[in-house]
Amino acid sequence: MDTLRIESAESRLRRCEEQMELWRTEQDRRDEIELGLKSTVAHLHAENQRVAERQAAAEQRVGHLAQLHAAIQQLHEAEDHAGVLTVIKEIVANLVGSECMAIYTVRANGELEMLDGIGIDDSTDAASAIISVPFRMGGRVVGMIAIFRLLPQKAGLDGGDHELFALLSTHAPLALHHAGLRAAYANFA
Amino acid sequence: MQTKRILLADDSLTALTMHRMILGGAGYELLIAQDGQEAFDVATAQQPDLILMDVVMPKKTGFEAVRLLRKQDSTKSIPVIMITTRAEPKILEICFQCGCNDYINKPVDGAVLLAKVRSILGN
Numbered sequence: 001m002d003t004l005r006i007e008s009a010e011s012r013l014r015r016c017e018e019q020m021e022l023w024r025t026e027q028d029r030r031d032e033i034e035l036g037l038k039s040t041v042a043h044l045h046a047e048n049q050r051v052a053e054r055q056a057a058a059e060q061r062v063g064h065l066a067q068l069h070a071a072i073q074q075l076h077e078a079e080d081h082a083g084v085l086t087v088i089k090e091i092v093a094n095l096v097g098s099e100c101m102a103i104y105t106v107r108a109n110g111e112l113e114m115l116d117g118i119g120i121d122d123s124t125d126a127a128s129a130i131i132s133v134p135f136r137m138g139g140r141v142v143g144m145i146a147i148f149r150l151l152p153q154k155a156g157l158d159g160g161d162h163e164l165f166a167l168l169s170t171h172a173p174l175a176l177h178h179a180g181l182r183a184a185y186a187n188f189a
Numbered sequence: 190m191q192t193k194r195i196l197l198a199d200d201s202l203t204a205l206t207m208h209r210m211i212l213g214g215a216g217y218e219l220l221i222a223q224d225g226q227e228a229f230d231v232a233t234a235q236q237p238d239l240i241l242m243d244v245v246m247p248k249k250t251g252f253e254a255v256r257l258l259r260k261q262d263s264t265k266s267i268p269v270i271m272i273t274t275r276a277e278p279k280i281l282e283i284c285f286q287c288g289c290n291d292y293i294n295k296p297v298d299g300a301v302l303l304a305k306v307r308s309i310l311g312n
Binding site: 097152 | 202300
């Protein structure tokens, strides 16, 4: 025969309090886990941001290096004098961002002679350039690039442009010199 | 995953070399055209996933090439990014009227180029 047990109010209260205590402990444990997860997520966000910034900086640098590589490769691959001048114009137009520039050589008497250019005429005065890039060979200035105006969307010259100018200063006269040698050799042969 | 193919159309070898280094280094397969007509022919034959087109080119300008591509069923939905020297609103309006999806001003910033290509092709 089943026995009917009647739980006293006090006993039920105690049981409820015990259950509450268990829930509180469980809640505390969950709060701790949540705090830990939040901290991990914040850490991952920060790490993600750092990686994204580093990637952006690396891609910016790769862009500059690609510019320098393209410039030097094309300068030295040009087959003749006219080809080298075309490459110099392309570099200034496409990589620096100017469609108003001239390339000069220094004559024996020290005067400048215009070899080629974009967006200029014979009356263009080299002295009105916003920047001049000298061509140096053997410690002498043998010519220069004069840039008179930048494209409207180009706010100004930056570090990447100055790296290009440094490269042009050395490699453009070398490429012109080699083109001259090749032409002389071809005539001789 | 299949490698995405990009057609680079530019008559400047210097610009092509630079774009090839940046996009080739990022894992894209590249096709090359050096004038507008060649760009149209290569795009028709090879169906690239994206075209990077210079405006000023011999035989056909970039604008003319894009107009022709948009008339063909096989090429009308290939995304085109136009590379423009002039950033004036009128030029950009012509770009979009021709059917270009986006544009980049010269001088091309390598990081901007990669970002625009990724936004169209996905990472």
